[in-house]
Amino acid sequence: NAGVTQTPKFRVLKTGQSMTLLCAQDMNHEYMYWYRQDPGMGLRLIHYSVGEGTTAKGEVPDGYNVSRLKKQNFLLGLESAAPSQTSVYFCASSYADTEAFFGQGTRLTVV
Amino acid sequence: KNEVEQSPQNLTAQEGEFITINCSYSVGISALHWLQQHPGGGIVSLFMLSSGKKKHGRLIATINIQEKHSSLHITASHPRDSAVYICAVKDDKIIFGKGTRLHILP
Numbered sequence: 001n002a003g004v005t006q007t008p009k010f011r012v013l014k015t016g017q018s019m020t021l022l023c024a025q026d027m028n029h030e031y032m033y034w035y036r037q038d039p040g041m042g043l044r045l046i047h048y049s050v051g052e053g054t055t056a057k058g059e060v061p062d063g064y065n066v067s068r069l070k071k072q073n074f075l076l077g078l079e080s081a082a083p084s085q086t087s088v089y090f091c092a093s094s095y096a097d098t099e100a101f102f103g104q105g106t107r108l109t110v111v
Numbered sequence: 112k113n114e115v116e117q118s119p120q121n122l123t124a125q126e127g128e129f130i131t132i133n134c135s136y137s138v139g140i141s142a143l144h145w146l147q148q149h150p151g152g153g154i155v156s157l158f159m160l161s162s163g164k165k166k167h168g169r170l171i172a173t174i175n176i177q178e179k180h181s182s183l184h185i186t187a188s189h190p191r192d193s194a195v196y197i198c199a200v201k202d203d204k205i206i207f208g209k210g211t212r213l214h215i216l217p
Contacts, residue, residue, distance in 0.1 A: 033205060042209035058204065088152060099144060099159040100205060105152045
């Protein structure tokens with residue numbers, strides 16, 4: 001039982017490159033979330049999903065896309081990375097009425 | 112939109128002191144989380160509560176639904192409690208406060 005696993009842990013991108021962050025959970029959670037954490041800003045919700053095949057926008061969705069083709073996976077895509085997307089990204093999952101479990105974070109730098 | 116406010120933003124205390132961190136939110140919720148984030152970044156869920164009070168070791172969390180307010184207390188604080196404590200509220204999604212940075216001096 002691994003909980004919530006994020007891949008990769010670190011990445012450096014050049015401006016304009018694309019990449020996909022993978023979040024995988026093995027707890028059969030319906031809800032999955034992608035957050036970014038920036039100094040002084042706290043955790044801000046990018047996108048979330050309340051079940052397989054569904055996604056919804058959070059507070060800061062621009063520049064990101066997501067997909068939830070399988071219940072256990074929630075993918076976060078950056079189509080054309082910008083320096084403003086340099087951040088630490090956290091994935092989380094939960095049932096509807098239970099605590100959330102977090103991945104270990106992905107540190108992304110866009111140069 | 113739910114606004115989540117935490118206070119204080121920063122707190123430094125001596126080992127052994129009783130610590131209180133407060134969280135207020137603006138819209139009705141289904142549950143409130145308290146989370147801990149240590150240097151190095153990992154986030155750990157401490158409590159989820161929707162009413163009353165929960166206790167785990169030296170940590171106590173309370174919530175007043177009518178006043179839209181929750182508190183996290185740490186009794187007999189220790190330097191290893193030094194971390195950022197984050198309040199988060201849940202309706203159909205989870206919204207976080209900006210966190211309280213706690214530093215316990217030996």
